[in-house]
Amino acid sequence: MSLAKPDPQDISNTQKIALALGIVGLFILVLALANVNLPNQALFLTASLGLITIGTVIYSRDMYLAKLEGIKNDGLWFKSISSRGVWGWVSGILLTAFYIVLYFKAELLGLGQGVDGANTGLVSLFDPLSQLLAGRDASQWFVYGVLYTLAIFAFGYKFMLKYKHNRYQQLRTASVMFFQLGFAFLIPEFMYRLNSDLPYNNLANMWPLNYYNFDQYRIDGFINNGSIGMAFLIFGIVSIFVISPFLTYKYGKRWYCSWVCGCGGLAETAGDSFRQLSSKKMSAWKLERWLIHTVLVFSVVMTIALVYTYLGYDPNKYWLTKGMFLLLSGIFLTAVFAVVMIFKRQELGKDARYGAIGYFVVMALLVALHLTGTTNEVFFINNGALRSTYGVYIGSIFSGVIGTGFYPILGNRTWCRMGCPMAAILGFQQRMFSKFRITTNGGQCISCGNCSNTCEMGIDVRAYAQKGENIIRSSCVGCGICAAVCPRGVLKLENGPLEGRINPTDVLLGNDVDLIDLVNQK
C-alpha cells in the first residue's frame, strides 16, 4: 500500500492532563523502585494508585462520553501504541523487563533487602496495604496482584465506556472485575489472615491453569487444614471434571475465558488496544495448534508424574497407591479418547490423526513413568527439576513474559491462544460438545474484515461469515467483539441445539433456493 501513515489525531487538553496525572502516579512507583526514601508509605501508595486510576478515568470519560454511541476504532492502526509503532515497542520492552524482574530478580524490586529481611524499594511501598489485608509484609506477588487488579479495573472502566451501547461487553467486564478483585485478590489475602497455613488458592483458577494445584505441598496443606482445606481440594477436583465441562457445554468456553479468568480479564481490559495485532495467517493457526496441545500434553503428564512421586510416601495419608493412580489415569484418558473417536468423529474432522498422536504419546509416557519412576525421579529426571522447568518455561516465560509483556507486539491473547493448557481443554470441549457458536446471519456478510481484524485469538472470522457458516472454533473465547464491530449485523454469539451447528455451505441464503439445495446436497 502506497499510503503513508497519517498523523494520529491530536489528543485533547483534558486527555493531556489526565495522562500527566497517570504519569505522576507511575513516577511515584519509579521513585520507590529507585529506593528514594518516601516518608509516609501509605500516603504515597494511595497517591500513586489514586492518580493512576483518576488519570485513566478522566482520559476515558473525555475520550468516549462526549461521543455518540457506536464503534470507536478510529485511528486504531495509526496510533503508534496500537500498531506496533515506537510506543508499542517501548511499552512492550518495558513490560517484558518488568516481568523478567518480577519472576527472576524480585530482589531488584526490594524484596527482603532491608534489615532482617524487611522489604525496601517498591515492595516496601506496598507493605501498609498488605498489612491491612493479610497482616503481613508485601511480597513481589502482592505488588503484582495490586497492580494487576488496578489495571483490570481502570482499563475495564475504559472498556465499558467504549462499549457503552453493548450490554454483553459491559456485563462480562464487570464479571472479570469481580472475579479478579474477590477471588484472585481479596479472598486469598483474607484466607491467609484467618489461616496462614492454607496455600494461596484462587477458587476461580483451575488446573491445569494452576499447574501447581496438585503439588505435594499444596495437597498436604489442604489436607492438614481440616474441612476448609478439604473443601478447597474437592472443589478443585469437581471444577475440573464436573463444573467446567457442564458450563462449557451450556455456554462455551467463554464462561471462563471471558467472564472469570484473570489472564483473560487483563487481556480484555488492559490488552484491548492490542487485540488487532494477533496474526490471522493460516501459518499462525498451525503453530497455535501444535504449541497449545504440546503444552497441554506436557502439563497433563507432568501433573500425573508429580502426584505419582509423592503417592506412597505415607500410606496412611494417601490411600491411593502409585500403580493404582497411574492405572486410573490411563483408564480415564483412554475412556475420553474412545468416546471422542466413536461419537465425535465428525467434530474432530481431520484433526483425529493429531488427537490419536497426542493420546499415544501420553500413554507411552505413562508406561515410561511406571517403568522408570521413583519417589525422586521421573523419566530419569529429578522431579523437582521437571516441575521447576515447567514453572520457568510455561508458567513464567510463556504466560507472563511473552504472554503479557508482548501484548503490544503479538496481541493481547498470545498466552491464551498459544499456551494455556486450560484454554486447550475448554476449547476441546467447546469443539466437541458445546451448544455455543457464533451464528452467521444468512447471506448478509460483505467480507469487510472488521471481525477478523479485531479477533484477539487470531481467528479468521470472515472466512466463515462470508460462506454463511457458523463459527465453531476451539480457540474462540467468546469475547463478542467481532459481533460488536460488524457493520452489517452478521454475527451473533448464541447457545443453541447441537444438531446442525457445524454447517458448511457453498451457496448463501438469498440466492435461488434450488441452487442452494443442489450445491449443498453434494
Added chain:
Amino acid sequence: MEHIVIIGNGISGVTVARHVRKLSDKKITIVSAETDYFFSRTALMYVYMGHMKFEHTQPYEDWFWKKNRIELKKGYVKNIETKSKTLHFAEGDTLQYDKLVIATGSKPNKFGWPGQDLDGVMGMYHKQDLENLERHAPNNKVCKHAVIVGGGLIGIELAEMLNSRNIPVTFLVRENSFWNGVLPEGESAMINRHIKNHHIDLRLSTNLKEIKSDENGKVKSIIIEETGEEIPCNVVGLTAGVSPNIAFIKDSEIETGRGVKVNRLLETNIKDIYAIGDCAEQHEAIGDRRPIEAVWYTGRMMGETLAHTLCGNPKEYKPGHWFNSAKFLDIEYQTYGWVFSKPRENETHFHWKHSDDTKCITINYNQTTNAFIGINTFGIRMRHETFDRWITEQRDVDYVVHNLAEANFDPEFYKTFEKEIQSAFKNQLQTA
C-alpha cells in the same frame, strides 16, 4: 483445457472463479487493472478511518490463488475482439479466452458539472480513489473543508470517513430528505437527524452548480445552485450514484444499454461471453428488482449461479427474496423483502420508532390481505433466515409482529423492543 477469463477481481468475478474451481479443472484467469489481489470494496472506508489496514480488506491470503490454480493478471483491457476471442491490453499484450466473463463493476457518476475533473474532486469507489483521498485529505490542516455531492450510501460513508479525521463536511443532497427515494419518510427523517448529530452540515434540496478552481487547477470552492452560495473547500466527493463500468466494450459487438445486456442465463448476445455483477443489465427486470443491481450480494449470487452454466450445467439467475443492508454512521440498517419509500397500491406501512431516535422499523404489508411484504430495520439486528422463511411461508403481518422476538439478532443481554412494537402495532390498528 478450456480457458475461462474473468475481467474484474471484485466479488462477482472472484465468486465465479472460486465456484468454477470447485466444479471443474478449467484454466481460470482473473484480469484486473485495479489491484493485484481481491479486496472487499465495502471495507475501503475502514482503511481511511484507521480501523484496518488495506491488507485486512483482502479476504484471502496471497497463497490462496496459486493453491487454487487461479491465475491473476494485472492489466487494463482496452478492447475485446470477439471473433478471435482475444483481449487487447492497454499495455500492448493480448490474451486468448474460450469463455469470457465481464465483471467490471461500476464507476462513479459525473453529471457534467463544471470543474468535475479538477484536482481534489473524486468519487469513492476504487482503491485509487482511496489513495487520492489520502493525498488530498490526510488531516484537517491540509483539507480544511470537504463537500460531498449526492446523498446515497457512498456519500454518507464518505462523510463518516472524513468525520473520523475531524475534517468538517458539507453534505449536499438533491432530495428533500436523505435517501428518500428508497427509505420511507420516518426512517429518512431519523437519518437526517443522526447525520446532523455527527456535526455534518447536511444541506437538503441542494444541488451543485459548479466547482471552482484555484490557479493550480485544484479545487478551491463550490457554488450551490439554489442560493449561489460559495463554500470554500479542498476536497469534493462526487457520490451521486454509480453506473456500469463498460466504456471499453462500447466499440465491440457486445450489446450494451446502460450496462452489458444479458439474459437470465447471464449470457450476452455473443456466444461464450457473459456479464455479471454491477455491470450487467437484465433485458427485463426480475420481479421488483432493478435491471441493473449494483449490490454486493447480487454480484455474489450471479457469480455462484454463472459458475454452473460455465461448467456445463446451465442455471438461470433466480435470486431469492430481496435483502440488503447498510450502515448510516452508527445506525445499522437491514431490509428483508420489499419496503418502498411510498407504499404502492394496496400496501400500507407500520412504522415504529424508539424514543432515543436511533432505532426504528417499518413493516410493509398488503392492507386487504394483511400479507407481510417486507421490513426495514434500523438499530435492531434481525435474522435473515427467519424473514426469508416467513416470506416464503407467506405469513401475514400479525404473525410477523407477534413473533418478532424470534427474528431478533441483537447481541445477548441487549434490551429488546418487541413488546413496545407490538403495542404500537395494536394502537395503530385501533386508531386507523
